[in-house]
Amino acid sequence: MRPDRLAVLTLRVLAISFAVVGTQFLLAPDATLASLDATGAYFGEFPATPATGARLWLALSVAYMLLVTLLAFLAQRDLARARPYLALLVAGKASSSLVALLAYRTESPSFAYLANFVVDGTIALSVAAIWLAAPRLAAYASDARRRGDPTLSRVDARILHAVLEALAPPGSALTAETAGPSVSNVVEGYVRAAGGIGAFRWLLRGLEISPFLLPPLWLRRFSKLALEDRVRVLKAWEDSRLWPRRQALAGLKLVTLPHVYGRPEVLHAIGYQDPLERVPLASVAEVAG
Amino acid sequence: MNTEEERPGHIEERAEVVVIGTGAGGAVVACELAEAGVDVLLLEEGDHPNRVPAGTPPLARIGALYRDGGMSGTIGNTVITVPIGRTVGGTTTINSGTCWRAPEDVLERWEREFGIPALARGGLEHEYARVEKALGVAPVPEELLGPGARLVRRGAEALGLQTTPLPRNAIGCRGTGVCAFGCPRHAKQSTDVSYVPRALTAGARLRVCTRVERVLVEGGRATGVVATRLGARGQPIGTLRVRASRVVVAAGALLTPGLLTASGLAPRGSEIGLHLRLHPASRVAALFDEPVRAWEGVPQSLQVRDFEAEGIVLQGIWVPPELLAPTLPGAGAEHEDRISAVARMASFGALISDTSEGRIRRFGGRSLPWYRMNASDVRLMRRALSLLSRIFFAAGAREVYPGVRQAPVLRSTAEAEALEHLALRASDFELMAFHPMGTTRMGGDARHSAVDPAGRLRGVSGVYVADASLFPSSSRLNPQLTIMALATRIARGMVEEAPMGTA
Numbered sequence: 001m002r003p004d005r006l007a008v009l010t011l012r013v014l015a016i017s018f019a020v021v022g023t024q025f026l027l028a029p030d031a032t033l034a035s036l037d038a039t040g041a042y043f044g045e046f047p048a049t050p051a052t053g054a055r056l057w058l059a060l061s062v063a064y065m066l067l068v069t070l071l072a073f074l075a076q077r078d079l080a081r082a083r084p085y086l087a088l089l090v091a092g093k094a095s096s097s098l099v100a101l102l103a104y105r106t107e108s109p110s111f112a113y114l115a116n117f118v119v120d121g122t123i124a125l126s127v128a129a130i131w132l133a134a135p136r137l138a139a140y141a142s143d144a145r146r147r148g149d150p151t152l153s154r155v156d157a158r159i160l161h162a163v164l165e166a167l168a169p170p171g172s173a174l175t176a177e178t179a180g181p182s183v184s185n186v187v188e189g190y191v192r193a194a195g196g197i198g199a200f201r202w203l204l205r206g207l208e209i210s211p212f213l214l215p216p217l218w219l220r221r222f223s224k225l226a227l228e229d230r231v232r233v234l235k236a237w238e239d240s241r242l243w244p245r246r247q248a249l250a251g252l253k254l255v256t257l258p259h260v261y262g263r264p265e266v267l268h269a270i271g272y273q274d275p276l277e278r279v280p281l282a283s284v285a286e287v288a289g
Numbered sequence: 290m291n292t293e294e295e296r297p298g299h300i301e302e303r304a305e306v307v308v309i310g311t312g313a314g315g316a317v318v319a320c321e322l323a324e325a326g327v328d329v330l331l332l333e334e335g336d337h338p339n340r341v342p343a344g345t346p347p348l349a350r351i352g353a354l355y356r357d358g359g360m361s362g363t364i365g366n367t368v369i370t371v372p373i374g375r376t377v378g379g380t381t382t383i384n385s386g387t388c389w390r391a392p393e394d395v396l397e398r399w400e401r402e403f404g405i406p407a408l409a410r411g412g413l414e415h416e417y418a419r420v421e422k423a424l425g426v427a428p429v430p431e432e433l434l435g436p437g438a439r440l441v442r443r444g445a446e447a448l449g450l451q452t453t454p455l456p457r458n459a460i461g462c463r464g465t466g467v468c469a470f471g472c473p474r475h476a477k478q479s480t481d482v483s484y485v486p487r488a489l490t491a492g493a494r495l496r497v498c499t500r501v502e503r504v505l506v507e508g509g510r511a512t513g514v515v516a517t518r519l520g521a522r523g524q525p526i527g528t529l530r531v532r533a534s535r536v537v538v539a540a541g542a543l544l545t546p547g548l549l550t551a552s553g554l555a556p557r558g559s560e561i562g563l564h565l566r567l568h569p570a571s572r573v574a575a576l577f578d579e580p581v582r583a584w585e586g587v588p589q590s591l592q593v594r595d596f597e598a599e600g601i602v603l604q605g606i607w608v609p610p611e612l613l614a615p616t617l618p619g620a621g622a623e624h625e626d627r628i629s630a631v632a633r634m635a636s637f638g639a640l641i642s643d644t645s646e647g648r649i650r651r652f653g654g655r656s657l658p659w660y661r662m663n664a665s666d667v668r669l670m671r672r673a674l675s676l677l678s679r680i681f682f683a684a685g686a687r688e689v690y691p692g693v694r695q696a697p698v699l700r701s702t703a704e705a706e707a708l709e710h711l712a713l714r715a716s717d718f719e720l721m722a723f724h725p726m727g728t729t730r731m732g733g734d735a736r737h738s739a740v741d742p743a744g745r746l747r748g749v750s751g752v753y754v755a756d757a758s759l760f761p762s763s764s765r766l767n768p769q770l771t772i773m774a775l776a777t778r779i780a781r782g783m784v785e786e787a788p789m790g791t792a
Contacts, residue, residue: 171625190348194358231621238620239694243716246694247368250719253615254360258348261628262611271632272610275465275584276344276473 004079004141007130011076014123015069022065029058033112040111049112068092075130080138086131090124097121151197152188159204160184160256162223166230167253168260173269178260186259200255203248207237214245297526300518304330304494306783307514307533309501309548312379313772314756315539316480316488317420321780323491330531331485331493332516334500335376338481343473347609350470354383361543363647363660363722367715369569371658371722373541376471377497378481380541381769384723385468385589386457386477387604388426389766390417390774392597403761404733405742416774423487424458424478426770433464435586437635438605440577442591444684450595455604457587458483458769464586466607499529504536504552504752511536511751535751535783539776542725542758546649547656549729554749560739561729565647565660566763567722570640572606572616573674575681576633576688583607583635593680601673602766603680606638616719617690618697627690635681639673640723641666642765649728658725662715670720671713678705692719724768726757731775744779755779 024032033049040046071089075082100116107113130137152160161184170176177183191200211218211225216232218225225233237249260266267274305328308319319331341353351359356375363369374380396409407413420426434442434454442452458478459468468477475482489495498519505512513532520526538545546555546562555561584607593603610631617627647660662670674691681689682702689699691708694717699705731754732738735747740759746752755776757768764771 167620168625169621171622173629174625190352190358193352194360196360228621234620238618243367243714247716250615257614258611260611261614262346262348262609267610270610270629272584273582275467278585279463279465 002140002144003133004137004144007079007133007137008076010126010130011072011082014127015072015076018065018069018072022062022069025058025065026062036112036115037110040115043111046111046114047108049110050108064092064096078138079134079141082138083131083134086127086134090128090131093120093124093127097124151192152184152201156201156204157181157184157188159208159223160187162225162230163204163207163234163252164256164260166227166234167256169227169231173266174260175265178263178266183259183263187256190259191255194255196255203252206248207233207252210237214240295520295526297518297520299527300529302330302494302496302529302531304328304531304533306330306535306537307332307531308537308539308755309514310379310539310541310756311377311480311485311495312374312539312541312756313381313480313769314776315379315537316381316484317773317776318537318539318753318755318780318783319493320484320488320491321777322783323488323493325780325784327784329488329493330533331488331495332499332501332514332529332531333377333379333495333497334519335374335379336497338376338378338382338471341471346611347467347470348611354471363565363567363658365647365659365661365715367662367718367720369567369660369662369720369722371543371567371725373543373725376481377485377495378479380723381479382471382481383469384479384767384769385606386459386472386479387455387589387767388421388424388458388770389456391764391768391771392766395762395765399761403731403738405731405761406733413771413774413778416777417770419777420770420773424483424773425460426456426458428454428456429459429462429587429590430454433462433587434590435464435466435583435588435605435607436581437583437607437637438586438591440575440581440635440684441593441603441605441637441680444680444682444686445593447683448680450593450680452591452593455590455592457590459587462587466584466586466588467609468588469608496529501540501548502551504538504548504554505530506552506554506749506752509750510534511749535753537753537755537779537783538746539754539756541756542728542760543649543658544656545754545756545758546728547651549746549752550651551654554746554752555739556748559748560737562649563646564727564730564761565649565658565725566643566645566727566760567647567660568602568640568724568726568763569643569645569662569666569670569718569720569722570638571670571674571692571718571720572636572638573677573681573692574613574617574634574636574690575678575684575686576627576630576690577635577685578633578687579685580632581635582632584609589638593676596673596676597765599672600642600669600763600765601676602640602642603673603677604638604640607636616692635684635686637677637681639670639677641669641673642763644763646727662720667713667715667718670718671711672709674718675705675709678708681705693717724757724764726760726764726768727762729754729758730761731759732761743782744775753779753783 071085075085097120100113104113208222307330308315311333319329323329354376356373359372374383399405400408445452459476462476499516501514501516516529517525518527549555588607589605591605614628643666645663645666650657678689729739731740740754744753
């Protein structure tokens with residue numbers, strides 16, 4: 001995984017985790033502490049977490065969880081502008097971790113304090129690492145966008161393979177190679193260069209779920225259908241009364257089939273002769289003259 | 290070591306005239322001005338076509354030489370692909386090289402209805418002749434017609450129709466058959482091998498990989514342009530500012546209005562961006578029992594002329610199998626069987642002189658061509674495809690593929706005739722268009738035209754337009770020669786005007 005994407009994913013997971021834990025404390029504070037104590041029992045003998053009767057602490061802790069959730073959410077939106085949010089998040093998590101350590105050492109060696117020290121400390125260090133790397137990660141993401149790195153996921157690639165196989169199945173002129181990864185990669189590169197990778201992914205995903213929604217109906221995804229059934233689905237798209245559906249299939253043929261039938265061995269198999277083979281280029285001197 | 294053009298950063302230049310675009314309009318204006326002693330700077334968004342090696346397959350050449358990888362198009366009540374060039378030579382580098390003059394009645398109408406003087410009755414003769422001489426325009430010789438065209442001629446003659454070899458700008462053509470991907474022999478006299486080299490010899494300068502963002506105007510006068518300089522992958526690597534007292538916009542009918550709008554030169558209510566015409570076109574393929582080898586000879590070499598008065602032009606077209614495959618009906622083994630018979634196939638094109646009008650909208654900083662094909666044009670296209678299918682059957686075709694949803698495969702003349710009576714909508718055709726025009730139209734009446742008859746953009750001084758966007762209506766036939774003739778006239782007018790200078 002690209003490092004910028006890993007950082008964004010980490011922040012997203014943190015935001016979701018903070019939201020879940022905050023909600024748990026809000027709805028069932030005593031049960032949450034009890035479950036922490038129960039978890040600690042797996043690791044050894046810890047005294048129960050000291051209870052406090054004042055609800056004020058609960059209100060403050062829920063507000064804190066909401067705040068860190070928002071900070072993680074805001075940071076993952078744009079790494080180039082994430083540093084202020086990340087700094088606040090590091091400060092919050094580091095102080096939470098250190099206060100828990102203090103309580104563990106001075107008040108009660110309970111598992112909840114220890115766990116909070118370890119977990120929030122780890123989070124503070126991880127977020128600090130992202131803070132340090134944020135400018136480089138943002139530049140990397142920007143450069144990758146400019147370069148147009150491959151953006152078809154494995155799922156997209158699987159659907160594309162299923163499409164290629166159905167549009168141009170191995171036969172007299174075609175081989176298994178024509179639906180293979182090399183052609184898929186070329187198709188992806190072509191679509192990316194034309195700036196249409198997003199639309200292409202939507203098209204593939206739409207085709208993938210279409211057997212559930214559009215005739216001919218099946219209770220299976222397109223890529224899981226037998227070859228002849230996939231061909232039927234594609235023909236149904238081509239013959240559809242809905243022109244956007246027809247146009248989508250025409251677009252799919254337009255961006256895929258040239259890469260299948262443009263392969264030299266396929267052209268040769270169907271009897272096509274390359275123009276420059278048929279009428280060779282003149283020598284350099286002749287052209288210059 | 291990077292060349293100066295590839296070095297990142299900001300660059301400042303000066304010129305008397307800056308010309309945006311090196312296609313049929315821009316290259317001619319630049320050449321005519323440079324040969325008259327004017328200091329000209331030509332700007333082109335694409336790169337030199339000769340950067341693509343001669344043996345490169347068509348698909349890769351499309352990626353290198355066409356805008357948006359050949360996927361430019363219009364939306365509306367159907368999608369129409371409009372392939373346009375983005376390379377030195379513009380679309381002349383990737384077109385078929387057909388060089389018709391505009392029909393006399395079209396020129397008369399432009400004179401009479403739109404107030405453009407001296408077009409008909411020989412009014413544009415001098416400019417047409419000058420361009421034809423420069424490009425070596427001549428009819429395709431018999432030996433280069435190609436087997437597909439000969440079959441169509443056989444079918445047309447059997448139906449009592451007239452055909453004629455097309456006039457083309459190809460000197461020493463040997464029928465390699467890949468005109469649409471940049472002529473590998475430089476036989477086709479696209480502007481990258483004709484007018485642009487002449488302009489450079491006369492002292493003009495050329496900057497490639499330079500996308501003009503805005504025309505600069507101060508106090509109602511053009512002062513130059515600002516542009517983004519592009520790297521090898523199309524990424525911005527710097528900026529360019531050109532100071533010039535005159536700016537010629539020749540970016541083509543799909544892009545010129547957007548550039549003028551982005552420059553603040555298209556006030557609300559102006560004609561800029563309106564009246565888009567396309568010459569919607571389609572292709573009919575046919576399967577024969579005998580070998581055809583339609584890839585031999587000139588792909589666009591013949592025309593059936595009998596229906597021109599109706600607005601139907603039937604012209605040759607052929608594309609290699611990898612580009613033909615997506616247009617053939619079916620999927621799976623059925624589709625593979627069809628394309629595997631490519632050696633027994635021929636194809637021919639039909640285009641119509643449209644009465645539908647589209648417009649160029651701006652969306653997210655990009656030009657978005659919007660075009661709704663009207664019922665009259667749908668009927669015309671239906672008739673064109675029916676006629677062409679009948680010609681193929683008369684030539685002995687076993688199957689015809691007219692690219693119509695309700696009739697993807699025709700097997701008899703009766704079915705071809707029935708095609709003309711099917712209830713069809715625009716979206717039932719497989720449409721392309723090669724001749725966008727009319728979006729900054731020229732005319733004598735300021736209320737109905739964006740540009741005056743001398744090519745000057747109204748409402749600002751020093752900005753000229755010189756491309757197919759000038760056309761007040763459909764030119765009915767291939768527009769290249771008329772764009773070049775008008776550009777010749779505009780350049781002559783600029784030279785005759787007040788002395789030039791940098792801004």
